[in-house]
Amino acid sequence: MTKMAASVVEHGEDAFRKLFKFYKRRNPPPDLRDVIDFSKIVKHEKVFPTELNPAAVSDAEARRAGLRPIRDWTAFGLHGYPEKTLVDVAFGWSYVDGRVRLGFIFISNPFLPGSQQHWVRQCLKNYPQKPNVCNLDMHMAPTETQDIWGRSADALRKTGSRVREPKTLLEKLRWVTLGYHYNWDTKTYSADHYTLFPSDLHSISLHVAAACRFPGFNAEAGILNYYRSDSSLGIHVDESELDHTRPLLSFSFGQSAVFLLGGTQREDPPTAMYMHSGDVMVMSGHSRLLYHAVPRVVPAPKGDPLHPSLEEDGLGPGSDQGLAQDHTQGEATLIQPVSEEDWAVCSRYIETSRVNMTIRQVLGSGQAFPAMDTTDKRIDAGHTDGYHDNQDGENVGLKRRRSDS
16 A cells, blocks of 8 residues: 555544545545556455356357456456355355455456447446436436437537536436336335346346356346446445345446445455456455445546547447357347447447446345335335435445536
8 A cells, every 4th residue: 555545544443434535535636556457467465366167158158248258357356355265166266376265356357349338338328218217217207217318319429518518318327226126215125126137237247157156146136327527436335135145246337446345344444446447346255245435437548538448349330340140159149239329429428437337136045025114115206316425435325526417
């Protein structure tokens, strides 16, 4: 840890909040030299390579989901998150120095060239569509949020400065829930608040979990967070799911961000790391219930607004690579080409923004939701705005410094 970061962190007195405020600070900006960058890492005292299970997903299955062969993925773990030897591999594990470890796994962009574009478009065009739920439903009539993409696309396609123009609905989007819709007020899921989970997202989640030695993962709920350049995600623990033995998967697209992973108590100093476009994190075992947060988005340098992985050939505008059809198997893939017209909107959005998908299995095998008070079945009235945070990083939501208007 750099001297500057270390000077604000001590065990006790909510060390997580102190470091959150340090990285969130705008003026003067924080020193980011201590942030782990898995895309460039050669050797770091906290980082060790993690072996995945290449036999869990065939090359053809991976390709159909827009993923590289599992043997080509680069995955890491972090010392202390935790270093626990297991004999029951059903809970997920990796070999390091002959030992079996369970915990946090970071996968550095396992996507095939061009396949990220599909997921960016899904997050912006398709997943916010009804009957899925988003933050705009809390303040607007259903007819106004029926087609967020359609009401925003023309404005985002325009070139030139839009400084004085009002924000589009897409730019006001903060979160979308999928499958079992998370109730932000009660912090629970229920059988009454469910819509069909996207099949493509279910499949890629199944493959990623299997590669991390969690076979049979059933993606039942998703929370999509939409970050503008000044957004942050408050300090919190994801503990609302009824089954904590299954991992939480996190997919990141667009601009980079600083992610903080702490311990079981706020007094534990967190580890800072970058999440770049295409990166995947898996929180399992002990790390499944650790405090974490996103204090800041790190904009790309001017003149090069898109992460290089989003400009790779394969599925983007003008591509003829043909990942939409697996010719070796004759089966259609999950990943579909993105038209130039759609990519013009997507790329304009992610030049200043990022999207994160967190996927969860809510119920374990044979589990059912507990009985609930039937008088509280609303998913819209009195709903809060999600994972907002205040200036200190307290979990009161996904908040921006500026107004959405």
